[in-house]
Structures are given as C-alpha cells and as structure tokens.
C-alpha cells in the first residue's frame with residue numbers, strides 16, 4: 001500500500017488545504033477533464049473540503065459517456081446477425097437508441113465481457129466459425145491496446161476478428177469547449193492516464209492560445225489537492241503554463257512506443273461525441289490498410305446509421321460538457337440510477353452522475 005497510502009495522508013492533506021485557503025479568495029472554476037478525476041473528487045470528498053470559491057466542472061473525459069448511441073445500436077445489430085460482441089462490462093448498460101447490450105443479451109444476443117482487448121482476439125481464435133466484433137471505446141489511454149489487438153489479430157491471420165471503434169481525443173474536445181460561447185472554464189486539471197501516452201506537450205495550446213493554465217494530476221486525493229494549489233499559485237504569480245503534478249508517470253514526450261502503435265493503426269477522423277455532436281478531427285479511425293479488421297468497413301452498409309439523440313427533458317449533454325451539474329437534472333437519483341441509467345453519465349464509475357450518486361449515498365444528500 002506504500003504508493004497508495006502516501007498520497008492519502010490526512011496530515012499532508014491538511015497542510016495542502018492550509019496552503020490553498022489564502023490563495024483562494026477569487027472564484028476559480030476548474031475543469032477536471034478525466035472521468036477518473038471526477039470519481040476521485042467525489043470519492044474523497046474534495047468538493048466538500050475545498051473553499052467554496054473553488055468549483056469543479058466535470059469534463060467530457062468518461063469514455064463510456066461520450067460513445068455515441070449509434071455505436072451501441074451497431075453492436076446490437078451485429079450481435080443480432082450472429083456475431084459474438086465482446087466489450088468491457090460498463091458498455092453493456094449504456095443505453096442505445098432503443099435498448100442496451102445487456103437487454104439485447106437477455107433476448108439471446110451473444111455478448112461477452114472482456115477485461116482487455118487481447119481477450120477479444122482470443123475469443124476469435126477459439127471460435128473460428130463465428131465473427132467476433134470487439135466494441136472498443138476510449139481515449140488516447142486505451143487506443144494503443146486496441147491497436148495492438150488489431151496487430152495481433154493480423155499476426156494470427158484471423159479472418160473473423162474486427163473492431164467496432166469509438167476512439168476519441170482530448171485536445172480537440174477542449175478546443176471545442178473553449179470555443180463555445182459563454183464558456184466558464186478558468187483552468188484545467190489535465191488527464192493523468194492520457195498524458196502518460198501523449199505527454200504534457202499536447203496541452204501547450206491551452207495557455208498559449210486560450211490563456212488557460214493546466215496541471216496534469218494523478219488520481220489520489222493529495223495529487224488533486226496539489227494540482228489545485230499549483231493552479232492557484234500560477235494565478236497568484238501571474239503565470240499561465242502547463243505543469244505536471246503527476247511526475248511519477250508523465251513525461252513531456254509521453255510514450256513514444258504507444259504513439260508509434262497509434263500512428264501505425266489509426267488515422268485522424270471527424271468523430272461523433274455523445275451529448276456534444278460531431279467535432280472535426282477529434283477521433284481515431286482505423287487506417288484503410290487494416291480495413292478487414294474494421295467492423296465499420298466490413299459490415300457497412302448493413303449497420304444502423306447516425307441517429308439524432310434526443311435528450312428529452314434530461315441534461316446529459318450539458319453534464320458531459322461540464323455546463324451543468326448532475327444535481328440540476330430532474331432525473332438524478334429519482335428514476336435515473338446506476339441500476340436503471342437513463343443516460344450514459346449514470347453508467348460508468350467515471351461518469352459524473354454515477355460518481356456523485358455513489359458517494360453521496362442518496363439524491364437528497366447530493367442535492368444538499
């Protein structure tokens with residue numbers, strides 16, 4: 001527990017809070033980009049112990065939340081035509097346009113939970129008579145492993161394996177949020193895991209073009225408190241730059257090997273984000289050279305096409321963009337719960353709605 005306990009020391013937390021308080025006079029709206037940070041903030045109650053002038057805005061960094069509904073519909077369609085659909089457990093509960101993979105599975109679709117992309121390749125290897133589709137979602141963190149699955153399937157000459165992908169990138173969505181009228185973001189806590197892959201260099205545009213400071217942070221309470229302190233110090237000293245608090249994992253250049261694998265298998269493409277819409281060059285598509293492993297190429301035109309997402313009276317899109325808090329949604333905890341999610345933010349533990357619901361025990365406490 002050495003590397004966990006040392007980032008949860010209450011005395012060190014108190015020391016950081018005492019350093020934060022005198023610098024926190026003016027309001028500071030900090031967007032934590034990563035869903036892992038949102039989860040950590042609620043788990044450790046940081047939103048309740050920091051001065052009221054510091055407000056967290058939850059960013060669009062939960063991969064389950066931003067996967068478009070049409071991708072779920074396509075996975076269900078492929079399962080119904082006899083494919084084995086393999087994916088991570090959270091994806092089973094994400095609502096599609098009409099149903100979730102879990103509901104389709106209850107009606108007989110062959111949907112299997114995997115814990116890594118190579119597990120899906122292994123299912124294909126063991127089932128040569130069945131097409132296996134891996135529903136692969138995620139940011140720069142998980143895309144390299146999914147690229148490796150494609151490379152491995154090619155090595156094995158597997159003809160029954162393909163990837164139904166929804167790979168999204170952090171920098172373009174931050175540009176989108178900052179370019180939106182009325183944006184309220186003063187500063188960013190940068191994503192720790194994504195930055196182990198891409199490095200800190202990819203965020204230079206935030207201070208240089210938008211005048212927004214960013215501190216890339218780890219996932220323990222002391223990491224996040226130190227990140228808040230570093231942002232406040234930048235403001236107090238009139239600085240605006242990219243800083244790395246998560247020095248034990250993040251290098252300026254990231255991981256050259258992972259970046260090389262991404263470059264080999266994927267190319268930039270326009271990408272649909274659930275709750276946001278299409279953002280130019282904000283996703284990764286599979287290169288034409290790997291088309292036999294691309295489910296979108298392989299099974300078009302039989303797949304469902306884009307659907308207009310109707311948020312109805314709920315505010316899933318605004319929550320995903322950090323424009324509204326989960327408690328502003330009329331369904332939060334009163335109909336929409338992790339067991340019966342109306343929207344994607346209530347599914348994954350990295351979703352803002354699910355994280356708040358879990359750590360505030362009940363809707364009334366969360367709304368307080």
Ligand code: SF4
Pocket residue numbers: 314315316317319326329330331332333336337341342343344345346353
């Ligand atoms: S509580 Fe449910 S319906 Fe409301 S924003 Fe969150 S996920 Fe969407």
